[in-house]
Amino acid sequence: GAGKSTLMKCLYGMHPPEKGVFYLGDRPLSIRSPRDAMKEGIGMVHQHFMLVPSGTVAENVVLGDEPRRGWRFDGPRASREVAELSRRFGLEVEPDMPVYALPVGLQQRVEILKLLYRKASTLIFDEPTAVLSPGEVASLFEILRDFRRKGKTVIFIAHNLEEVLAISDVISVTR
Numbered sequence: 001g002a003g004k005s006t007l008m009k010c011l012y013g014m015h016p017p018e019k020g021v022f023y024l025g026d027r028p029l030s031i032r033s034p035r036d037a038m039k040e041g042i043g044m045v046h047q048h049f050m051l052v053p054s055g056t057v058a059e060n061v062v063l064g065d066e067p068r069r070g071w072r073f074d075g076p077r078a079s080r081e082v083a084e085l086s087r088r089f090g091l092e093v094e095p096d097m098p099v100y101a102l103p104v105g106l107q108q109r110v111e112i113l114k115l116l117y118r119k120a121s122t123l124i125f126d127e128p129t130a131v132l133s134p135g136e137v138a139s140l141f142e143i144l145r146d147f148r149r150k151g152k153t154v155i156f157i158a159h160n161l162e163e164v165l166a167i168s169d170v171i172s173v174t175r
Contacts, residue, residue, distance in 0.1 A: 002174040012044040043115030044124040058082040058095035105136035122153040
């Protein structure tokens with residue numbers, strides 16, 4: 001009801017803002033689509049995952065920006081690149097596994113890998129713990145802390161104040 005998700009969808013280019021301007025540093029941004037947002041290094045993990053269940057982890061991660069060999073999709077290269085990315089960020093997801101076979105916590109990691117594959121430096125998480133078990137929440141928080149250590153900006157939207165206090169450096173309250 002406060003507009004948190006709507007604000008983030010505007011920043012990510014899913015909804016045009018009715019007024020106002022987003023800035024990156026002192027530079028105004030013109031974001032009209034998620035592709036524009038990704039060009040600016042902004043990525044978003046939505047409350048409801050946007051994955052193709054019948055596809056593999058690697059296919060989902062590279063979808064829309066697929067590695068090619070000539071004019072054909074290079075599946076082995078996609079798997080290698082996703083495996084390396086998964087290792088580098090400690091996400092530990094098997095690239096050749098079909099998404100439908102993954103528990104929800106690993107599906108969320110696939111969503112995160114999609115952003116990292118496109119080199120997002122600002123990561124927006126909209127209610128990321130709503131579908132996770134307590135163990136998966138702890139694992140996600142470790143991943144988010146690691147992102148901060150690696151210089152990434154994390155925007156974490158949540159209703160749970162304990163979670164916000166556990167993970168945040170700066171807090172803004174909207175109501």
